[in-house]
Amino acid sequence: xxxxxxxxEERSVGVLPEGPAVKxxxxxxxxxxxxxxGIFFFAIVFGLVxxxxxxxxxxxxxxxxxxxxxxxxxxxxxxGRELEDLSQAELVAILNENLSRRVLTxxxxxxxxxxxxxxxLVEVIETxxxxxxxxxxxxxxxxxxxxxxxxxxxxxxxxxxxxxxxxWVNWDFITTPMSSVAFNAGVRTAILGTLWVTMLxxxxxxxxGIFAAIYLEEYADHRVWYNKIIQTxxxxxxxxxxxxxxxxxxxxxxxxxxxxTSGAFxxxxxxxxxxLNGRTILSAAFTMALLILPVIIITGQEAIRAxxxxxxxxxxxxxxxxxxxxxxxxLPQAFPSILTxxxxxxxxxxxxxxxxxxxxxxxxxxxxxxxxxxxFTVLPIQIYTWTQQPEQEFKIIAAAAIVVLLIVMLxxxxxxxxxxxxxxxxxxxx
Numbered sequence: 001x002x003x004x005x006x007x008x009e010e011r012s013v014g015v016l017p018e019g020p021a022v023k024x025x026x027x028x029x030x031x032x033x034x035x036x037x038g039i040f041f042f043a044i045v046f047g048l049v050x051x052x053x054x055x056x057x058x059x060x061x062x063x064x065x066x067x068x069x070x071x072x073x074x075x076x077x078x079x080g081r082e083l084e085d086l087s088q089a090e091l092v093a094i095l096n097e098n099l100s101r102r103v104l105t106x107x108x109x110x111x112x113x114x115x116x117x118x119x120x121l122v123e124v125i126e127t128x129x130x131x132x133x134x135x136x137x138x139x140x141x142x143x144x145x146x147x148x149x150x151x152x153x154x155x156x157x158x159x160x161x162x163x164x165x166x167x168w169v170n171w172d173f174i175t176t177p178m179s180s181v182a183f184n185a186g187v188r189t190a191i192l193g194t195l196w197v198t199m200l201x202x203x204x205x206x207x208x209g210i211f212a213a214i215y216l217e218e219y220a221d222h223r224v225w226y227n228k229i230i231q232t233x234x235x236x237x238x239x240x241x242x243x244x245x246x247x248x249x250x251x252x253x254x255x256x257x258x259x260x261t262s263g264a265f266x267x268x269x270x271x272x273x274x275x276l277n278g279r280t281i282l283s284a285a286f287t288m289a290l291l292i293l294p295v296i297i298i299t300g301q302e303a304i305r306a307x308x309x310x311x312x313x314x315x316x317x318x319x320x321x322x323x324x325x326x327x328x329x330x331l332p333q334a335f336p337s338i339l340t341x342x343x344x345x346x347x348x349x350x351x352x353x354x355x356x357x358x359x360x361x362x363x364x365x366x367x368x369x370x371x372x373x374x375x376f377t378v379l380p381i382q383i384y385t386w387t388q389q390p391e392q393e394f395k396i397i398a399a400a401a402i403v404v405l406l407i408v409m410l411x412x413x414x415x416x417x418x419x420x421x422x423x424x425x426x427x428x429x430x
Contacts, residue, residue, distance in 0.1 A: 058406075061399035062168050065143040067136040067154045068183075069161040074130055083122045091121035098129045127184060134183045135161055137396050168400035177366045178382070182393035185386075187401050189368050193281070193361075193376035194350065194408060196369050200285030201349050205292050206342055212293075213300025213338070218326050238294035246358030249287030254278035254359055261286070263373030279360025282372040287355050292345035299341025303334035332423070339420035343413055350409055353380040379405040 074083060077094055086094075092113045096104065107113060107124065116124070126132040135158050138150055143165075154163055176186025216234075220227040258278035259265045307330050315325040362377045363385045369376045379401060386398035 058399045058402050060140045061396050062403050063140040063143075064166065065138040065147070065150055065163055066134060066166040067158055067161040067163050068132055068134055069158055070126070070130040070132045072130045077125075077129060083125060084118075086118075088116075088118050088121065091118060091125060094125060094129065095121065103128060123184065127181065132183075134393055137166075137393055168397055169403045173397070173400060174404060177368070178364060178377075179366075180364075182386075182389075182391060182397055185394075185397055187379060187382060187404055189365055190377050190379045190382040190401070191404065191408065192368050194378045194405075196281045196372070196374075196376065197284045197288060197356070197378055198346065198350055198412065200281060200372060201288040201292070202342075202346055204285055205289035205296060205345070208289070209293050209296030209342075209345075210300055210338060212297045213304060214326060214331070216297070217301045217304040218322070218330065234294050234297050238298055242291055242352055243354045243358070245287055245291045246355030248290065249283060249355060249359045253283040253286045257283075261373075263371075266373075268371075268373050277360075279375060280373045281369055281376045283359045284356050284361065284376065284378075285372070287359050288349045288352065291352065291355060292349050295345040295348070296338075296341055299344070300334070300338045303337030303341070304330060306337065307333045336420045336424035339416060339423065343416040343420070346416070347409060347413060350412065351380055351405075353378075353384055356381060379408065 077098060078086065083091070095107070095113055099107075104113075107128075113121065113124075136154060143150065151163060154161055173186050174191065175188050176184065177189045178187075179185040212234075216227070216231060220230075222228060222231065253261050255278060261278040261280050261283040262268075263280070263282075311329050311333065312325055315329045320328070356378055360375075361381050362375055363381060365375060365377050367375070383398050383401045383405065386394040386401065389395070
């Protein structure tokens with residue numbers, strides 16, 4: 001049967017619509033396109049609303065009115081003067097006159113009173129002598145819209161209390177170590193611990209991840225069975241729950257490699273914030289490096305694979321070796337995209353909690369870390385610990401700590417983005 005004998009109406013494939021059918025087809029496609037466009041727009045709006053809700057909720061808890069009252073009248077111990085107007089010597093004299101020997105010994109052990117500045121001494125007097133306590137806290141929105149009702153309520157329940165504005169996110173909060181009293185607690189130790197862990201994690205994971213990606217993409221023969229196994233396991237490890245990495249870190253870095261991660265192998269003593277067990281910053285850094293390595297390797301492979309093969313061939317044609325081509329041509333072209341993966345990986349490391357709890361991060365610590373063998377805590381763990389406390393004040397400072405964590409993450413990500421843009425502007429134009 002010839003092709004010409006086939007009835008055109010019987011052909012179901014390759015027939016173009018004609019006349020009104022063309023307009024109907026175009027209208028249907030435009031309708032489908034508009035529907036998908038609406039779905040995409042809704043997804044963006046939903047994400048922005050969720051993010052805005054989170055930010056507003058955190059900010060609402062981080063500022064507002066507070067009510068404080070003291071057991072001892074300030075005027076009685078200062079002779080009618082304000083604490084802020086007294087000299088450092090006068091503040092020390094007040095503490096020596098009004099505190100017991102046991103409390104003075106404890107304070108001098110932490111830091112001699114004569115070596116403290118006036119602001120710190122005023123804080124100690126308010127806590128130890130005046131015994132100033134926080135009796136009520138109010139969120140920002142309630143403080144702005146119901147000020148009169150709040151004043152009436154505070155006057156009725158706490159006649160001696162003073163009502164004042166409080167910005168929980170302030171310089172004192174950032175530079176003050178932890179405390180069992182929410183009003184005096186800060187996040188300095190947690191910030192330093194976060195920076196130490198993040199810095200060491202990046203130093204370990206970034207070079208290893210990039211070199212592994214280069215090997216797998218440029219040198220490995222994927223026809224060999226062990227290279228296939230390596231690639232498959234890397235892809236699978238990217239989806240392993242973080243708690244598994246915490247168990248691995250506990251078993252290997254904290255226990256098996258304890259002489260190395262505790263610093264005993266290097267002769268490090270237990271003074272100055274160091275610890276003689278494996279629950280150190282170094283163990284945490286190795287654990288978090290294992291956690292983010294698969295992400296760095298996979299994104300690095302994709303970036304290297306995206307480099308046009310013509311650049312490699314041109315380099316070989318000019319007599320360059322394999323390594324010279326990789327180092328001078330492929331890596332500069334791929335590095336901006338590799339940095340994108342590094343940003344995502346390090347951001348995940350900054351926000352992780354479960355692995356660090358398993359490797360021994362402290363929930364309460366007042367000693368700043370001063371090296372890789374120090375005991376430590378990080379901001380996510382501090383936030384988690386404060387949210388578990390029954391007092392409302394701890395939930396307020398947890399919200400303030402969330403703001404600090406977001407600022408730290410934005411700072412780290414902004415630094416990485418600037419580096420990525422710098423390398424992107426320097427790479428060879430394709």
